[in-house]
Amino acid sequence: MARKADPRRPRTPPPPESFGPARLYVVDRLGAGGDGVARAEQGDDAQTQTTFIPFTAPGDTVMAQPVARGRASCERIVAPSPVRVTPPCALFGQCGGCALQHLPMDWTLSWKVEQIVTGLRHSGFAEVPEPRAVQSPPSTRRRAEFALKRNAGVVVIGLHRRGGDVLDLTECHVLHPGIMALLPPLRALLPRLDLLRGSGDLLINLLDSGPDLLFTTDAPPSSADRGKLAAFAREHAIPRIGWRPGLRDEPETVSQLGPVRQVFGDASVEPPLGAFLQATATGEAAIRDAVLDATPATPGRKAKIIELYAGCGTLTFPLAERARVEAYEGHPAALQTLRKAAAGRRVDAAVRDLNRQPVDAKDLGGALAVVLDPPYTGAGAQMEAILRATPKALIYVSCNPQVLLKDAKSLFAAGYSLDAVTVVDQFLWSPEIETVCRFSRKPHRLRR
Numbered sequence: 001m002a003r004k005a006d007p008r009r010p011r012t013p014p015p016p017e018s019f020g021p022a023r024l025y026v027v028d029r030l031g032a033g034g035d036g037v038a039r040a041e042q043g044d045d046a047q048t049q050t051t052f053i054p055f056t057a058p059g060d061t062v063m064a065q066p067v068a069r070g071r072a073s074c075e076r077i078v079a080p081s082p083v084r085v086t087p088p089c090a091l092f093g094q095c096g097g098c099a100l101q102h103l104p105m106d107w108t109l110s111w112k113v114e115q116i117v118t119g120l121r122h123s124g125f126a127e128v129p130e131p132r133a134v135q136s137p138p139s140t141r142r143r144a145e146f147a148l149k150r151n152a153g154v155v156v157i158g159l160h161r162r163g164g165d166v167l168d169l170t171e172c173h174v175l176h177p178g179i180m181a182l183l184p185p186l187r188a189l190l191p192r193l194d195l196l197r198g199s200g201d202l203l204i205n206l207l208d209s210g211p212d213l214l215f216t217t218d219a220p221p222s223s224a225d226r227g228k229l230a231a232f233a234r235e236h237a238i239p240r241i242g243w244r245p246g247l248r249d250e251p252e253t254v255s256q257l258g259p260v261r262q263v264f265g266d267a268s269v270e271p272p273l274g275a276f277l278q279a280t281a282t283g284e285a286a287i288r289d290a291v292l293d294a295t296p297a298t299p300g301r302k303a304k305i306i307e308l309y310a311g312c313g314t315l316t317f318p319l320a321e322r323a324r325v326e327a328y329e330g331h332p333a334a335l336q337t338l339r340k341a342a343a344g345r346r347v348d349a350a351v352r353d354l355n356r357q358p359v360d361a362k363d364l365g366g367a368l369a370v371v372l373d374p375p376y377t378g379a380g381a382q383m384e385a386i387l388r389a390t391p392k393a394l395i396y397v398s399c400n401p402q403v404l405l406k407d408a409k410s411l412f413a414a415g416y417s418l419d420a421v422t423v424v425d426q427f428l429w430s431p432e433i434e435t436v437c438r439f440s441r442k443p444h445r446l447r448r
C-alpha cells in the first residue's frame with residue numbers, strides 16, 4: 001500500500017533536471033496569468049505540450065529550463081520578439097509585483113481588451129460592443145500592501161520575490177511617489193520599534209488627506225513605539241497610523257494628527273483604517289464614468305438604484321446625484337463611513353453580508369439599475385438572486401475576469417443583452433483586469 005505523505009513535512013519539489021534538459025521554445029501568445037505560452041521546437045511532445053514561461057513575449061524564441069510539467073524558466077532569449085521593450089524597472093524579474101514590463105503599455109492594454117472581448121463572445125454574446133479602454137499612467141498607484149521582514153538590525157520593506165522572500169523595494173514605476181518617499185524613512189524607523197519582531201505587513205492608502213498607514217505585525221506597539229510613530233507622523237505629514245495583530249482583526253489607531261478624508265462625488269468621507277480604495281485615481285474615474293454612463297441621465301423622481309458591495313461610497317455618492325441609492329456593504333466600518341456621509345443625501349445604506357443574505361429578486365426587479373462591484377471571489381448567492389430578477393439595467397464592475405465571464409454566461413442564458421463594456425488597466429504591468437459591463441434584460445426573455 002502506498003504510504004500517505006506526512007502533512008507536517010514540507011514536500012521538496014523535484015529538481016528541475018528531472019523535467020529534462022533546457023530546450024528551445026517558441027512563444028505563441030500570453031496566457032491569462034501573463035506568462036508566455038510556448039511550444040518546444042523539438043521533441044516527441046513538441047506539438048502537443050504547451051509550456052508556460054514567465055517574462056516571455058509572443059514571437060520570442062527562448063532557451064528555457066523545464067521546472068515542472070508544463071512550466072519552464074527562461075534562461076536566454078535566442079531571438080527576441082519584435083514587440084519586446086526594455087523593462088523600465090531594475091527590479092523587474094525579481095519583484096513579484098510586475099509580470100509584463102517587457103511589453104509596451106499600449107500592447108498590454110490591447111491584450112487585456114482582447115481577453116475580455118473574446119471571453120464575452122465565448123460566454124454567448126456574439127456581438128460585443130466596442131469597448132472603451134482606459135489605462136492608468138505609471139507612478140500613480142495609491143494603495144499598496146508591503147511585506148515587512150526584520151533581519152537583525154535591518155528591516156526590509158517590499159514585495160515578495162517570485163516564490164520567495166521579501167525583496168527590498170528600492171525602485172518602483174507603479175507606485176505613487178507619495179508612497180515611495182515614505183519607504184527610506186520607514187526603513188530607518190522600523191528597526192527602532194518593538195512592534196516588529198520577525199515579519200509583518202504595511203498597508204498604505206494615499207488618501208486625499210495624505211498617507212494612511214496600517215501595520216499588521218507580530219507584536220503590539222509599546223508606549224515608546226506610540227511616541228516614535230507620532231513623531232514620525234508629524235515629520236512626514238501622516239494624518240493617521242494604525243495597527244492590528246492579524247489581517248482579519250479590527251485595527252486600532254496608534255497616532256492621529258488630523259482628520260482623514262477622501263472625496264467621492266460631492267461627498268467627503270472618512271475611510272476607516274485599511275479601507276478598500278480603487279488602485280488609482282484614473283482607474284476610479286474610469287469605473288465611475290462607465291457606471292454613470294450606464295444609468296439613465298434623467299431617471300425620474302421615484303427611480304431607485306440598488307448598489308451592492310458599496311464600500312465607503314466610491315460609486316454611491318456620484319450615483320446619488322442621479323437617483324436615490326439603496327447601498328449595501330458587508331464591512332461594518334466601511335458602512336458606518338458611508339452612512340455618516342449619507343446624511344442629507346439621497347442614500348439609504350445598510351450593512352449586510354450579501355453571501356448569507358442576498359438582496360432578493362423582487363427588490364432588485366423594482367430598481368432602475370442594479371450596480372454590483374463584488375470582491376475578487378465574486379457575488380456568490382447574490383448572483384443567483386440577480387439571475388432571477390429583471391432590473392432594467394445591471395451594471396457589473398469586476399476585478400476578476402474569470403468570475404465575470406462565468407457570470408456573463410449565466411446572464412446570457414437568462415436572456416440578458418450586453419450593452420456596453422469598459423476595460424480598465426489600473427494594475428499596470430500585471431495581468432489583472434478591471435471591467436465594467438452593462439447588461440439589460442427584457443422580462444420573460446429566457447434563452448435555452
Ligand SMILES: C[S@@+](CC[C@H](N)C(=O)[O-])C[C@H]1O[C@@H](n2cnc3c(N)ncnc32)[C@H](O)[C@@H]1O
Pocket residue numbers: 276277278309310311312313314315328329330331334352353354355356373374375376399
Ligand atoms: C471591490 S470592493 C468595491 C467597493 C466599492 N464599490 C468601491 O469601488 O470602492 C468590494 C466590496 O465588497 C465588500 N464585501 C466583500 N464581501 C462581502 C459580502 N459577503 N457582503 C457584502 N459586502 C461584501 C468589501 O467590504 C468591499 O467593500
